[in-house]
Amino acid sequence: MMVRVLCLLMALIIPAATLAQDGPLRIEITEGVIEPLPVAIPDLVAETPGSAEMGAQLARVIAADLTGTGLFRELPGNAFISQVTDFAAPVQYADWKAINAQALVTGAVNVQGNQITVKFRLYDVFSGTELGEGLQFAGTTDGWRRIAHKVADVVYSRITGEGGYFDSRVVFVSETGPKDNRRKRLAVMDYDGANVQYLTGSEAIVLAPRFSANGDRVLYTSYETGFPKIYVLDVGSVQRRVLESQQGTMSFAPRFAPNGRTVVYSLSQGANTDIYAMDIATGAARRLTSAPSIETAPSFSPDGAQIVFESDRSGSQQLYVMPAEGGEARRISFGEGRYGTPVWSPRGDLIAFTKQSKGRFHIGVMRTDGSEERLLTASFLDEGPTWSPNGRVIMFARETQGAAGRSTLYSVDITGRNLRPVRTPDGGSDPSWGPLQR
Amino acid sequence: MHVGQVISGIGHAGLIGWVLFGGTFQAEPLPFEVTEVSVISTDAFNALLAPGPAPATEVALPAVPDVPQVDPAPVETPVPDDAVVTEAPVPAPAPEVETVPEAPPAPPEPEIADTAPEQPQPQEQAVLVPEVAPRPIPRPSERIAPEAVAPPEPEVVPGEVEQEAVTADEGADTPAEEQEATAPEEAATEIVTEAEEPSGGPTESLRPPSRRPSPPVQTAEPAAPATPTPAPVPDTASDVEDALRAALEGGGAAEVPQGPPLSAGEKDALRVAVSNCWNVGSLSSEALQTTVVVAVDMTQDAKPITASIRMLSSSGGSAAAANQAFEAARRAIIRCTRDGYGLPVEKYGQWKEIEMTFNPERMRIK
Numbered sequence: 001m002m003v004r005v006l007c008l009l010m011a012l013i014i015p016a017a018t019l020a021q022d023g024p025l026r027i028e029i030t031e032g033v034i035e036p037l038p039v040a041i042p043d044l045v046a047e048t049p050g051s052a053e054m055g056a057q058l059a060r061v062i063a064a065d066l067t068g069t070g071l072f073r074e075l076p077g078n079a080f081i082s083q084v085t086d087f088a089a090p091v092q093y094a095d096w097k098a099i100n101a102q103a104l105v106t107g108a109v110n111v112q113g114n115q116i117t118v119k120f121r122l123y124d125v126f127s128g129t130e131l132g133e134g135l136q137f138a139g140t141t142d143g144w145r146r147i148a149h150k151v152a153d154v155v156y157s158r159i160t161g162e163g164g165y166f167d168s169r170v171v172f173v174s175e176t177g178p179k180d181n182r183r184k185r186l187a188v189m190d191y192d193g194a195n196v197q198y199l200t201g202s203e204a205i206v207l208a209p210r211f212s213a214n215g216d217r218v219l220y221t222s223y224e225t226g227f228p229k230i231y232v233l234d235v236g237s238v239q240r241r242v243l244e245s246q247q248g249t250m251s252f253a254p255r256f257a258p259n260g261r262t263v264v265y266s267l268s269q270g271a272n273t274d275i276y277a278m279d280i281a282t283g284a285a286r287r288l289t290s291a292p293s294i295e296t297a298p299s300f301s302p303d304g305a306q307i308v309f310e311s312d313r314s315g316s317q318q319l320y321v322m323p324a325e326g327g328e329a330r331r332i333s334f335g336e337g338r339y340g341t342p343v344w345s346p347r348g349d350l351i352a353f354t355k356q357s358k359g360r361f362h363i364g365v366m367r368t369d370g371s372e373e374r375l376l377t378a379s380f381l382d383e384g385p386t387w388s389p390n391g392r393v394i395m396f397a398r399e400t401q402g403a404a405g406r407s408t409l410y411s412v413d414i415t416g417r418n419l420r421p422v423r424t425p426d427g428g429s430d431p432s433w434g435p436l437q438r
Numbered sequence: 439m440h441v442g443q444v445i446s447g448i449g450h451a452g453l454i455g456w457v458l459f460g461g462t463f464q465a466e467p468l469p470f471e472v473t474e475v476s477v478i479s480t481d482a483f484n485a486l487l488a489p490g491p492a493p494a495t496e497v498a499l500p501a502v503p504d505v506p507q508v509d510p511a512p513v514e515t516p517v518p519d520d521a522v523v524t525e526a527p528v529p530a531p532a533p534e535v536e537t538v539p540e541a542p543p544a545p546p547e548p549e550i551a552d553t554a555p556e557q558p559q560p561q562e563q564a565v566l567v568p569e570v571a572p573r574p575i576p577r578p579s580e581r582i583a584p585e586a587v588a589p590p591e592p593e594v595v596p597g598e599v600e601q602e603a604v605t606a607d608e609g610a611d612t613p614a615e616e617q618e619a620t621a622p623e624e625a626a627t628e629i630v631t632e633a634e635e636p637s638g639g640p641t642e643s644l645r646p647p648s649r650r651p652s653p654p655v656q657t658a659e660p661a662a663p664a665t666p667t668p669a670p671v672p673d674t675a676s677d678v679e680d681a682l683r684a685a686l687e688g689g690g691a692a693e694v695p696q697g698p699p700l701s702a703g704e705k706d707a708l709r710v711a712v713s714n715c716w717n718v719g720s721l722s723s724e725a726l727q728t729t730v731v732v733a734v735d736m737t738q739d740a741k742p743i744t745a746s747i748r749m750l751s752s753s754g755g756s757a758a759a760a761n762q763a764f765e766a767a768r769r770a771i772i773r774c775t776r777d778g779y780g781l782p783v784e785k786y787g788q789w790k791e792i793e794m795t796f797n798p799e800r801m802r803i804k
Contacts, residue, residue: 029796
């Protein structure tokens with residue numbers, strides 16, 4: 001009898017001991033959600049009597065920058081429980097938690113004459129902590145939008161861990177008039193379409209402007225002599241000069257090397273088009289490809305070691321990668337359709353391209369070895385992708401069908417989400433995104 | 439042998455006779471139809487084939503039915519590409535009514551009676567419903583979650599759990615507590631690009647007001663520390679509560695109910711609750727490569743002690759990326775715990791401390 005009782009006790013105790021947990025409970029989370037992060041951006045506190053309107057405008061631009069990424073969702077002001085009336089006052093986290101604000105941006109603005117000072121702080125509401133330290137920017141009142149972009153860049157960077165792209169500019173071809181009589185001229189604008197400035201007149205057709213790596217110069221192709229020629233334009237002084245090429249040749253599709261001293265471009269002679277590199281200072285050119293087919297649209301990798309370009313040497317238009325000094329090219333695109341206008345990402349991990357397949361145009365991205373091709377857009381005509389400085393967003397031109405068709409700039413996240421038009425006064429094409437401004 | 443032949447002969451004769459005269463294979467004559475035909479001459483036949491003279495009066499075509507009014511809901515209507523660049527709302531051109539094809543000339547009346555034989559009425563047959571539902575088409579959605587959620591009703595408040603609205607009924611014996619209807623937010627399981635879902639393109643692009651070109655702006659001064667301001671006071675009420683709870687729980691450690699280990703279902707419920715608040719949408723590519731292990735102490739009502747959340751380790755990314763990943767993990771742990779995680783209190787000893795490994799491998803941009 002005693003033995004039986006002992007056996008029973010052992011039977012009960014041993015499994016319990018076996019199941020007992022050693023240390024804390026451990027779980028693994030492998031799935032989450034992807035949704036815009038709710039952020040509250042109250043109007044900046046006015047520190048001087050005339051600053052209130054400026055404080056509201058700054059808050060609107062900061063909010064537009066952040067929500068324009070698709071990664072943030074602005075909470076409406078009428079939902080706020082707390083009102084920020086003093087920049088130095090402690091934050092009432094409970095009030096912001098109650099409306100599910102996960103991040104809070106508070107700021108203050110001080111306008112005196114044409115001088116403006118903006119300071120701000122960023123808070124992680126649910127953790128009850130400040131993210132980073134407070135910062136302040138100072139400038140002139142006509143540069144208030146740049147200050148707002150800079151604040152938004154810091155907020156974006158602190159939350160996502162990626163560099164921002166709001167305080168950057170885009171050079172593009174501004175287009176007016178109907179398709180059969182379209183007038184084109186170079187223009188530069190803020191990344192969001194504001195502050196458009198024209199760099200050339202519309203007397204001659206201009207194509208494919210490209211920013212240099214530090215944003216001080218622009219390369220573009222102009223037909224003002226009747227033949228396409230490449231020009232270098234200084235953005236600050238709006239002075240330009242032509243890159244000389246041989247008589248009887250056509251040069252186009254230029255792009256700066258990351259070092260800013262070399263230009264790669266296509267040169268067409270007779271029926272053949274090849275890629276050349278030219279030293280801007282000396283004008284010395286050397287041939288990088290030598291094939292009877294058409295090679296064009298070269299783009300450097302960020303380290304300047306490789307060039308991606310398009311070629312029809314295989315019978316259809318495909319993408320190839322070759323060393324920057326020329327040499328054997330490796331085909332990287334193998335999908336259906338035709339590939340063109342490749343552009344290397346500033347991060348170096350992806351190549352954006354235009355693809356024509358089954359009667360539609362797409363903007364897509366692929367790894368630099370051609371793997372993991374992903375099409376982000378589809379329309380009657382999408383072309384000319386360009387990367388944001390942080391490699392997270394692509395801008396391109398979309399043209400609509402028909403005689404009244406119009407070309408408009410669009411941007412899209414590299415995930416394919418957040419496709420949205422860039423609002424410019426007129427039509428736009430051939431965008432080239434410059435670096436973050438200093 | 440002879441007898442066998444006789445028997446065989448008699449048997450065969452009988453069989454043949456029975457077949458011939460027994461009536462077994464007699465059947466009613468098959469029904470057939472008789473139609474009258476008339477013989478016509480070659481001339482008459484050619485005359486029949488020749489096109490007839492034009493009718494003296496045009497035959498009125500049947501009226502074109504009205505174009506059915508289509509519900510102009512933007513969600514359902516695919517938007518043409520050119521709609522996105524319209525500067526101002528332009529009235530859509532009236533849909534062209536398809537031209538009704540002319541009716542073919544009426545065939546000459548045949549002289550042969552053309553009556554179709556009556557078909558037997560088909561019997562109703564049960565149709566098997568396919569066992570496999572058609573593959574749902576992924577929808578573009580702002581929220582990507584492990585499980586797809588249909589869009590809630592417009593008046594329903596987004597919430598973590600689904601609940602119906604309750605309104606106070608004055609006449610009721612036991613008036614119910616009022617509550618708003620809530621439903622989980624709309625979500626899709628995967629990112630759908632425009633190339634995959636062409637109809638998901640933007641619907642409008644308003645022309646912006648033209649701006650006066652302004653001179654290049656002055657570069658902002660380099661970042662400077664903000665004017666001295668007192669450090670923001672943390673959420674003291676919450677911290678005091680947490681500290682009190684921790685102190686109280688610390689004093690009674692000996693009385694912590696140990697209980698058996700959590701069941702798989704209970705662990706899954708905890709995992710799902712945290713997953714639903716782990717938002718990786720705003721993380722950098724590098725942070726999405728980083729796995730962090732986060733420890734958290736829990737109160738007995740299954741709420742995390744905010745101050746106790748700490749990163750134990752990280753792998754796969756830089757320190758900055760690990761910090762971004764940790765902050766997202768911390769937000770996830772805190773956000774979805776307003777009512778606690780619903781863990782069994784009798785097993786408190788088992789989940790007093792939790793180590794959560796946040797592995798974003800499956801959430802990376804593919």
